[in-house]
């Protein structure tokens with residue numbers, strides 16, 4: 001593990017020889033953080049991303065001994081699709097993370113039926129106020145375009161999503177590159193987490209991360225790295 005510093009963006013770089021090693025190590029790190037949160041406050045709050053990357057991590061985490069009945073799991077972001085859709089992040093979490101030992105966790109989804117994505121986001125923002133904030137752990141992914149969560153570069157309300165003092169918990173996203181309308185945690189909630197990891201795999205993602213965080217770049221992932229009060233840990237494998 002080597003620490004890199006690029007321009008004014010600080011992060012830790014944790015490189016692994018293969019994806020299974022990464023999944024095992026990151027699951028261990030998450031378990032330590034959740035266990036320590038439970039020891040301190042009797043409960044723990046974890047937010048995870050969806051997409052194609054986290055299935056192995058979820059499988060490793062699901063068999064890790066943690067007091068899962070004291071853990072609340074929610075999503076960093078979600079497509080406006082029901083859990084039965086293959087594009088549902090809640091569906092991915094149910095099938096891969098909320099299994100084995102982790103079946104005892106409480107899951108709070110972002111999607112529910114609503115007249116509009118704006119209504120769904122407003123209802124979520126109210127409903128999620130009762131969660132034990134701040135997040136203890138948040139696992140972010142990153143797209144090749146430098147988006148993380150649903151902070152797409154072409155989102156009409158990108159500045160609202162990235163407002164570091166936003167009081168909103170969940171916001172709606174309309175972005176042509178994102179496909180369906182989305183629901184996302186605000187950046188303010190994400191960067192307040194006790195531990196933030198970015199989980200990316202493949203040479204293309206490493207190149208995209210370097211491009212998106214390089215000098216002069218202002219991609220959403222860089223905005224998150226800049227806003228975080230402590231360095232984010234990047235977990236990468238080829």
Ligand SMILES: O=C1O[C@H](COP(=O)(O)O)[C@@H](O)[C@H](O)[C@H]1O
Pocket residue numbers: 049050051052053054076077078079089140141142143144148149150
């Ligand atoms: O759209 C999304 O994409 C990112 C990255 O997904 P991946 O398939 O490239 O791993 C993901 O972090 C996010 O949760 C998801 O909604």
